[in-house]
Amino acid sequence: MLSVERTIIFSVAFMLLWLSLTLINFHLQISKDNLSIPSRTSTLIPSVSKQSKPFHVQNMVEQINLASFKEENAGPKVPFPQSIHNEEWETHLHPAVVMKPNSASEVEKDDAEGSSNSTNSKHMIKMPKFWNPEYFGGDVRKWLGDYGENLISPHQAAAIGSIIPSSTDYDIKVGDAEEVIESNEEGTVVNVLLDKLPPDEVEMLETIYVTIASYRDYRCPHTVEALFEQATHPERVRVGIVDQLDLEEDESCAKPKRSCKKHPDDTLCKFSHQIDVFEMDASLAVGPVFARHIGDRMYRGEYFMMQSDAHMEYVKDWDVEMITQWKLTNNEMAVLSTYVSEVVGHYDYDSGRRSTDTRPIMCATDYDIDYYNSNLAYLMHGQQPEGLAGVKGEPTLHPLWAAGFSFARGHFAVQVPYDQYLPMVFQGEEISIGLRAFTYGYDFYAPEVSMLFHYYSTGPGKKKRKVNKFWEHADSYEGVESESKARLLGILGMLGSEIDDSSTSGERKEVALMVKNKKDSKEEENVEADVDVSEEEEPEAADNKSKGDTETFEDDEEEIMISWNAIDERKYGRGLVRTVQKFLETFGIDEESRKVQENLCDFVGIPMNTIFLKNLRKDAMGIDYSKIDYKFKDPEEYGKTWEKFM
Numbered sequence: 001m002l003s004v005e006r007t008i009i010f011s012v013a014f015m016l017l018w019l020s021l022t023l024i025n026f027h028l029q030i031s032k033d034n035l036s037i038p039s040r041t042s043t044l045i046p047s048v049s050k051q052s053k054p055f056h057v058q059n060m061v062e063q064i065n066l067a068s069f070k071e072e073n074a075g076p077k078v079p080f081p082q083s084i085h086n087e088e089w090e091t092h093l094h095p096a097v098v099m100k101p102n103s104a105s106e107v108e109k110d111d112a113e114g115s116s117n118s119t120n121s122k123h124m125i126k127m128p129k130f131w132n133p134e135y136f137g138g139d140v141r142k143w144l145g146d147y148g149e150n151l152i153s154p155h156q157a158a159a160i161g162s163i164i165p166s167s168t169d170y171d172i173k174v175g176d177a178e179e180v181i182e183s184n185e186e187g188t189v190v191n192v193l194l195d196k197l198p199p200d201e202v203e204m205l206e207t208i209y210v211t212i213a214s215y216r217d218y219r220c221p222h223t224v225e226a227l228f229e230q231a232t233h234p235e236r237v238r239v240g241i242v243d244q245l246d247l248e249e250d251e252s253c254a255k256p257k258r259s260c261k262k263h264p265d266d267t268l269c270k271f272s273h274q275i276d277v278f279e280m281d282a283s284l285a286v287g288p289v290f291a292r293h294i295g296d297r298m299y300r301g302e303y304f305m306m307q308s309d310a311h312m313e314y315v316k317d318w319d320v321e322m323i324t325q326w327k328l329t330n331n332e333m334a335v336l337s338t339y340v341s342e343v344v345g346h347y348d349y350d351s352g353r354r355s356t357d358t359r360p361i362m363c364a365t366d367y368d369i370d371y372y373n374s375n376l377a378y379l380m381h382g383q384q385p386e387g388l389a390g391v392k393g394e395p396t397l398h399p400l401w402a403a404g405f406s407f408a409r410g411h412f413a414v415q416v417p418y419d420q421y422l423p424m425v426f427q428g429e430e431i432s433i434g435l436r437a438f439t440y441g442y443d444f445y446a447p448e449v450s451m452l453f454h455y456y457s458t459g460p461g462k463k464k465r466k467v468n469k470f471w472e473h474a475d476s477y478e479g480v481e482s483e484s485k486a487r488l489l490g491i492l493g494m495l496g497s498e499i500d501d502s503s504t505s506g507e508r509k510e511v512a513l514m515v516k517n518k519k520d521s522k523e524e525e526n527v528e529a530d531v532d533v534s535e536e537e538e539p540e541a542a543d544n545k546s547k548g549d550t551e552t553f554e555d556d557e558e559e560i561m562i563s564w565n566a567i568d569e570r571k572y573g574r575g576l577v578r579t580v581q582k583f584l585e586t587f588g589i590d591e592e593s594r595k596v597q598e599n600l601c602d603f604v605g606i607p608m609n610t611i612f613l614k615n616l617r618k619d620a621m622g623i624d625y626s627k628i629d630y631k632f633k634d635p636e637e638y639g640k641t642w643e644k645f646m
Contacts (some may be wrong), residue, residue, distance in 0.1 A: 080162040080207050081238045081274045082300040084128045091124045095423040096286050099483040099565055128278070128297045131414065140414055141571075148575020151441045152411065154619050157332050160411040161303030166203040167235040205236040206303035208319060209410065211295035212253070214310035215244045216282055219455060220253035223312045224275065225267040230352055231319040234271060240298035241277045244285040252277065253310070286423035286477060288403065289432070293418035305413040307406040311455040313343050316352040318451045322407055325447040328394045333622035335408040335437065337401045338362050338446040339384045340454040347453045359450040360386040362400035363601040367594040368427060372482040375513060375560060377594050378489060379431040390605040395445035397612055397623075398604045399587045401434035405452060408442070415440050419491070419572040421565065424474065424481035428488050435492050438583050440575035441622040483565065490564035491573045493580050494591060510563045578625050586625070588632040597634045607642045 136143045136159075144160075145152040210227055214220040224241065228234040243253045254277045260269035268275070278294055285291065292307065299305060304323065315321065326336055339360045348355045364384055370376035381400055389396055406412075416437045422429075434444070474481075489495045495511040574580060584590070588597025615627045630645045 080164050080236075080302065082162075083273075083276055084298060084300075088129045089126050090129050091126050092420070094123050094125055094284065094286075095290055095421050096477050096480050097123050098421055098567065099423055099487070100477075100480045125284075127294055130297050130417070131300050133301070144411060144415060145440070145575075145577075147570050148415065148440045148573075148577060151577045151621060152415070154332065154621060157409065157411055157621070160301070160409065160414065162207045162301050163204045163303060164207055164236055166205055166233060205233050206323060207236045207238065208304045208306055208322075209299050209302035209413070210237060210239045210306045210308055211242075211292065211298065211413075212239065212308055212310050213242045213244075213288055213291035213295055214253050215285060215288075215291070216246060216250050217253070217310040218251070219311040221251070221255070221257075221268065223308070223310050224254060226312065226314045227308075228267050228271045228274075230314040230316050232317045233319055234274075237271075237319065238274045238300070238302060239276070240295050241275065242280065242291040242294045242298075243277055244280045244282045244291060246282045247279075250282070252279065283476070286480070287425055287429075289418055289422040289425050289429050290420065292403070293420050296413050296417040299410065299413040302410050305408055305410050307403065308452065309340070309404045309454060312340070313347050313349075313453045313455075315347070315354050315451050321449075321451050322447075325395055325449075325451075326407060328448075329443075329445055330620055331443055331445075331616060331622060332409065332620050333442045334395070335401065335406060335412060335442050335444050336395060336447050337406040337408075337444050338398075339381075339402050340405050340452055341386060341450055343453040343455050346450065354450055354453075357449050358386050358388055359446060359448070360384040361396055361446045361601065361604055362398045362402055362444065363604040365400060365431070365589075365600075366596050370482060370485050372479075373485070375562065376482070376485050376489060378428045378485065378494075379589070379596075380427045381430055385601050389446075389448045391448070391609050393448070394609075395447050396605060397609050398444055398446055399583070399600070399608075401430055401437060401444050403430050403433070404454060412437070412442060415575075416442070417572070419488075421567055421572070422484045422488055424477050425484045425488060428485060432488050432492070435580055435583060436572075436574050439578050439580060441577040443623050486562055486564040487566075490562075490566065491569055493574060495562055495564065507566060508563045509566045510561050513560050513562050577622075582625055585631055586628065588634070597632055599634050599636055600632060602635050602640075603632055603642055607640075607646060611642060611645045 132138070132140050141147050144156050212220065212223065220241070220243070224239055227237060227239060231237055239254075241253045245252065254268055254272070254275045256263075256266050256268040256272075258266055258269075260266065260272070263269060276298055278298065280291075295307070304326070306322070322336070326334055339362065341358070341360060346354060346356050346358070362381065362384055365379045365381045367377045368380040370378070381402070416433060419432060422432065425432075437444075486495070490509060490511065495513060587600060590596070611630055612623055612628060615624045616622070617624050630642060633641050635641070
């Protein structure tokens with residue numbers, strides 16, 4: 001009788017586990033005719049092989065008291081992989097409608113009630129809610145430093161991040177031990193078997209969330225396959241894909257090539273329970289910022305968070321190498337981030353290893369003038385130098401952040417999510433996240449070696465097949481980019497605005513900006529004569545004449561008013577741990593003249609590591625910039641001014 005009861009209990013437990021695995025994935029589809037997006041269960045059938053079992057089990061502490069944590073203790077264990085459930089959705093206006101209601105033809109505004117917020121369902125997008133567990137008091141960002149008001153503590157940082165058992169150790173140690181299957185409040189399968197095992201018998205792994213924004217990219221499926229196939233411990237990886245598709249022409253990024261029923265060990269079948277996909281009609285895509293914003297919403301408490309482009313190759317054991325490099329910084333606030341080298345010439349397909357130890361560093365930036373509004377100028381990163389690391393045995397500190405590759409602790413995704421309201425922004429994306437992260441206390445590093453490589457659309461890695469870009473629909477969103485650029489600068493305080501915690505209702509802020517107009521004092525006297533003379537003179541004389549005329553220009557300052565949309569400024573604005581001005585002064589950037597000191601790359605490396613890392617806080621919570629007095633100047637003009645600080 002007892003045996004029958006055990007059989008029944010085991011059968012019920014197995015059915016519950018199977019049901020949970022089947023429902024754990026989600027797909028979201030945006031219809032071109034209707035922006036209100038229904039969710040639907042994935043048709044992928046997850047593998048139920050022995051190797052996949054540990055991926056769905058995890059010790060979990062429920063209803064814990066975070067205030068009782070000691071700083072040396074690890075945080076609460078959360079289930080992994082934790083997918084997005086049907087109740088975890090909220091509806092928002094399409095960002096193009098928010099930024100410029102009358103401009104987007106694909107999301108035409110409904111003026112029935114005469115309000116910018118009176119829109120019909122065609123203007124709404126249903127998105128996952130941000131990760132915000134109840135045990136953080138209902139607002140994890142407030143608990144973590146109060147939206148950048150304060151630097152997070154080691155105690156707070158330790159509360160973020162799931163850890164799971166190694167699948168290899170799990171299979172070896174399970175033996176005949178009794179297994180207990182439960183469900184928490186969110187319906188996630190929980191396994192408490194490990195409570196019965198000595199801690200040192202099981203290797204525990206930090207989990208990694210990888211967010212990928214893909215725009216009609218046929219290379220995306222291979223990228224996802226490579227993430228799992230090249231990892232030492234694929235069981236710790238969860239991927240969140242924002243897949244912007246032409247639903248009639250393009251294949252889903254996570255769709256297996258073969259039947260999962262017949263080929264359950266194919267990568268996209270075997271790891272389907274660790275992949276979440278948000279599908280959007282490509283005609284409604286408004287650039288990488290909004291897509292990556294949705295990717296940030298799909299984070300669910302993983303220990304690390306990595307952002308990757310959709311057309312990449314990863315070296316074998318990338319997960320172990322990545323975590324090792326991060327730990328070598330001895331900095332909880334470290335973010336590994338740099339432009340990624342071209343696949344061709346740097347990656348060996350046969351071995352899955354890098355063929356060179358060079359890697360780029362992030363040190364070159366300059367002002368770029370907005371195409372639509374010359375009064376707006378923002379920092380844009382250019383081509384970055386690549387070479388062997390001068391700093392040995394640890395990553396190299398550098399000042400800039402790159403969007404194509406970023407690896408940090410999970411609290412980075414929580415504290416500095418992509419701005420929801422920057423549609424049609426491409427250039428400017430990186431300085432937005434980079435400066436916001438700097439003001440929250442994060443520090444950027446280039447890893448000592450490259451662990452992933454990029455397929456570029458030009459150069460030796462160019463594919464013959466057409467690569468689509470989101471701006472193929474730019475005509476549908478005329479005027480939106482300029483509005484977004486004004487917000488990007490305003491929310492960073494680079495238009496003179498200040499943080500206003502009450503700015504949550506979408507009111508606009510107006511800023512006075514002094515603009516210098518150039519006026520030629522001789523222009524009114526004889527414009528045509530000036531042209532005739534320059535045509536008749538010898539080239540050298542013409543050049544001298546041109547220079548002489550330039551010297552007669554006079555500055556004429558004019559005050560103009562620029563307004564920007566300040567919706568959710570506190571949520572997507574800068575922190576108060578450091579100031580934007582401190583960043584600009586430290587790295588030789590003059591906001592007023594829009595000039596950047598050249599040759600910053602000469603300073604990045606041993607000099608910057610030596611000077612700045614002396615001020616790494618003793619508790620490893622980032623570099624204390626209040627103790628850094630150094631201000632970079634062009635070494636070709638001023639000499640190596642950093643030497644007296646070393």
